[in-house]
Amino acid sequence: MRVVDIVNKENQSIESCDQEPIHIPGAIQPHGFLITVDSSPQHRVRYCSANCMDILNRKAISILGKPVCDMLSADDCTRLEYYLTNELFDTSFACTITGAEFNVTAHKVDDLYTLEFEQYPDGSLTVTDQFNQTKRFVRNIQQAESLQEVCQSIADETRSITGYDRVMIYRFDKDYNGEVFAESKRDDIQSFLGHHYPHTDIPVQARELYLKNLLRIIVDVHYMPVPVLTLDNGAGTQQLDMSHAILRSVSPLHIEYLKNMGVGATLTISLIENKKLWGLIACHHYAPKQVPFYTRLAAQLQGHFLTSQISVRESAAENELAGILDVRLDRLLKNIAKSDNFLAQPDILHRIADIPNANGVAVIRNGIIALSRSTPTQEQIKELLPWLISQSADGSYSTDALSQHFHPALAYGRIASGILYHNLGNTDKDGIIWFRSEMDATINWAGNPTKGDSEDPGARLTPRKSFELWQEKVKNLSIDWKTPERNAAAKLAHLLQGQFYSMYLKEEEKRYIQLTNSLKKANEELANINWIGTHDLKEPLRKIQIFASRILRSGNEASPTILDFVGRMQKSATRMQQLITDLLEYSKLNISSPNEAFKQVNLNDVVQDVARQFETDMEETKASIKVLNLPTVKGIPFQLAQLFVNLIDNSFKFAKKDNIPEIEIKAADVTIENIHYNKVTVSDNGIGFSNAHNEKIFDVFQRLHSDDFQGTGIGLAICKKVMENHLGKIVAIGSTNGATFELYFPVIKKES
Structure with missing residues (x-):
């Protein structure tokens, strides 16, 4: 068989950074060498880096396809077998090859084990060093009053351990734009503290790799990639997934990005919180720098310390805010309970606006809108409400950038960039909307975030070259709604829904009382009608019948025509009298039966x-x-x-x-x-x-x-x-x- 390299040639034809297959570069950095073996009992070599031939003094054809133990001593082979069998991938072990000592780390992807060798000695931290480091961390944590202070301590300690020129704690927002949250640096270099970086600087697939491989190092940005070799079996070359490899060669675009920043070497440690990438510890050096394995582990331990504090500190801040909002809510509910119509009281409406720290509120009940503080107009809210209902499948909706989703909101973006909406039972007629105004802030970007790849359509992809301070005035964007604010709003919305229901019941009771009084009056009037029917209507009819009878009895004094008319009149009067009698009998049924x-x-x-x-x-x-x-x-x-x-x-x-x-x-x-x-x-x-x-x-x-x-x-x-x-x-x-x-x-x- 013939030996071939697996260097990924597709990188030259990609159209955007987020399409680059950075997990399969087919090459490594030259400060170590790589061997990948299969899971057979012999652990035959499937891949090896080209520099193996120089380090091991063997040709690739004599390495590939052969048992890995052919190049190791018996003791090292036993040690490796134990390491792989027990999958001790979080640690390393030492071995000697051709008289040189190496640290070996391994990871497994599918049925392949990738072994990475870095030259020994390592300059390991002693137990005393590690104890002192942990002691300092605990002291700093106890003294820190905020998450930012914790991050600053971690940045200082990481720089002390590793010796990098700059160490940054890099925090992502919900859209993965990054912010330098804390920084420790040499006095003579420019500060990046508070600078923001667009999400495009770290594309999606790079963020995914940071979740898989928690530590990445670049020893020298000017390195020449070392190809990874394999045997051509005639069935097509299979790429090697190097997502977990420390030695993995880095994207040429990222290397150029670092060169544009003037950076010579980097170390990056992932900060994971709730299985999501919260941020990074980003270490920069302005010359090539190799950090020994155990020193890297000590730095990574700082990352573990920090992630243990992220959730605790953020939860503490949220609990403190939740406590403040609960006190507000309790006071508000007492005022609402004392009021017959709280929507007519401006003071109560102001307090409703304060519950989630909003700048204004609109409470809609039965289609009538009550406003407090800074809000859009009644007509604008009427236009907004149907859209909100359509967006709230679960009865609620929130955003910090309303105009991006509902374009008519551009007209009032200054006062209502953020909204928090809850339905209050009657979907079309009852609801509450909190408004948050446009944040009055300027974002400091490290370079213009809109200028990334080359503007020339025919040119290859080029990362940003400028990292000078570039300021952006925030437009149509509010401060995001925090979890305690959302929770307090939801709790109040639930209670208002019950309050509205109670108000509806009272109104229905009032209407019922009014209806009962109306019915009572109607019954009294019916009783009068019955009396009239019994007396005033029957009496004239009785007289008509009497006079008709008299005329008919003296029939010889009247003409036949008159007698016929009188007879008809008498029949009509009799029929009318019977009708009145029947009506009275029918009305008695309604009155008598209940009693x-x-x-x-x-x-x-x-x-x-x-x-x-x-x-x-x-x-x-x-x-x-x-x-x-x-x-x-x-x-x-x-x-x-x-x-x-x-x-x-x-x-x-x-x-x-x-x-x-x-x-x-x-x-x-x-x-x-x-x-x-x-x-x-x-x-x-x-x-x-x-x-x-x-x-x-x-x-x-x-x-x-x-x-x-x-x-x-x-x-x-x-x-x-x-x-x-x-x-x-x-x-x-x-x-x-x-x-x-x-x-x-x-x-x-x-x-x-």
Whole structure:
């Protein structure tokens, strides 16, 4: 087989930094050498760096494909086997090759082990050094009052340990723009403290590698990359994933970036918090610098110290803020509880704005907007609200750059760059919006963040060359909402939602009282109408009937035409009197039934009493009323009597001419939808009706037949009302051979 290198040639054709495959450069830095072995028992060499041939005094063909122990002593081979078997990748071990001593570290990717060799001796820290270092750290932590002071102590201690010209604690924001948060440096070099770097300076794939490999070193930015070699098996060259390799060759773009800064060597330690890249310890030297393995570990320990403090310090700051906001919230709620309408009190609205440290607030209740302090106009908020609702799937939304997402907000970006919104129950009409004004600040950038790659489309990618101070005035951006502020706002929103609900209940109660009073007045007026109907309306009708009767009795003194008119007038008066009587009976059902106690009523007795009222009609028409063993039901006796009076009277009114009326009343037990009923059926052989009207027939004043048949159209409406008062129902079934009415009385179990 032929030996080939795996140097990645694609780097020359990439179009942007974040496309560069920096984890597979196919080359290493020359301050050590690399061997990658497989997981077979012999651990055969799959890859090796080209400088192995010089260090090991062997050709690549005699290394690749051979067991790694061919180049090690028996003791070193045993030590290596133990190291790999137990995967002791966080430590190193020493070995001797061709008379030279090396520190060996290893890592595993898939089924390959990559071994990295760096020349010994190392200049290791002693136990005393490490103890003193830890003691100083603990003292500094105890004295530090803020996270920034902790970071400054770490920067100072790391520079003391490593000897770099500059050590920076580099902190990322939520968009991965970086800020130099703390710095320790030589007195004669420019300070970068407080300077910001755009997220493009450390592209996405570089940040991902910082999560995998927590320590990276560049000994000399002017190094010549050493190719990694492998055997060509004819199936295509497979790249070696070097994400975890300390010796991994660095992106040419990053090297050029460092050269543009004047940097000669770097050491970078990742700071991880909650599995995210919080920041970096970035060490710069202005000449080549090799830092021994154990010194690097001591520096990395500083990174571990710092990450242990990040969460603690940030949590402490958040807890302190949360405590302040809780006190505000408690005072606010006491004021709200004392107020009938807190939205009308400016002082309470001001306090609502203060809960998440906002500059203004809009509280929307039932579509009405109450404003406090610095806010957009009512019309602007009305325009904003539908958009907020569409963005808040969980009922809330927040941003520190509103105009980037909602462009009309550019018109009021100065007073409302940041917003915090919560829905308060009624999605379209209730809500609360806190506003935060544009931050009045200037960002100090290390060079113009908008000038990165070459502006010439035909030129290759070129990193930024200028790192001189470049200032940017912040526009349409507010201070971000902190977690305690969000939590306090959410807590208040939840409590306001309950407050709004309580207010709605009180308003509904007030409306209910007003409605009750209106109904009471209406009932009093109805009582007056009943009295008028009983007295004032019936009395004139009675006189009309009397005078008409007298005229008709003296018929020989009037013409036939006048007598005909008087007869019609008398009939109309009689019909009107009956109508008034029926109306009064119907109105009594509404008034009487709630106050009447239900009793056990034997329907056989009720129907027999009712039948006696129709004895004259039965004699004249030879009609029959057949009653078959009716049940006893719970009800109001006089209403049940009225029910059967109207049904039997209906049968006589709508009997067929030249036909003897036959009325049958019978009962049966039925169950409908798991409810047990006593079903009473009243049927006749009269003229009947069409089933198309079986619902309409129960409406007040509804008459299906001509004036040839007597009636006011209220009788069946009374029947329906009686059945409703008895928690039952009535069903009409019509045909040309008569009418049938089914009465359903629910069976009420006796109380034990």
